[in-house]
Amino acid sequence: MTAPDTGSESVTLQTLDAMRDEDRDALPYGVVGLAADTIVQSYNTTEARMAGLDRASVIGVPFFEAVAQCMNNFLVAQRFEDEPELDAIVPYVLTLRMRPTKVRLRLLASPTTARRYILIER
DSSP states (O other): OOOSOOOTTTOOHHHHHHSOHHHHHTSSSEEEEEOTTOBEEEEOHHHHHHHTOOHHHHTTSBIIIIIOGGGOSTTTHHHHHHOSSEEEEEEEEEOTTSSOEEEEEEEEEOTTSSOEEEEEEO
């Protein structure tokens, strides 16, 4: 169930949540779906390839504590705690396990959906 326009700026939280894993895998940017407790529930193929992490080693793991510690700060992780309704684009630099990489993050959360999402454009 892919939307006609699934660019990282135009895709909606509801569309992401309704997509099958195969549809999220086809997106040209990284998609990380988190439970409210930050446990990774969804990790698309694009993000696995770009981050160099196997999906099986990431699913079921606390994202900010064990996968992306470089995002465990007030710019990213804290926003999910402070803002129940969130749709923000954040210029960011990833630094964990790689040389510094400029990315654009889109943070999505709503009290009406079970998952929160981080979209990562490199």
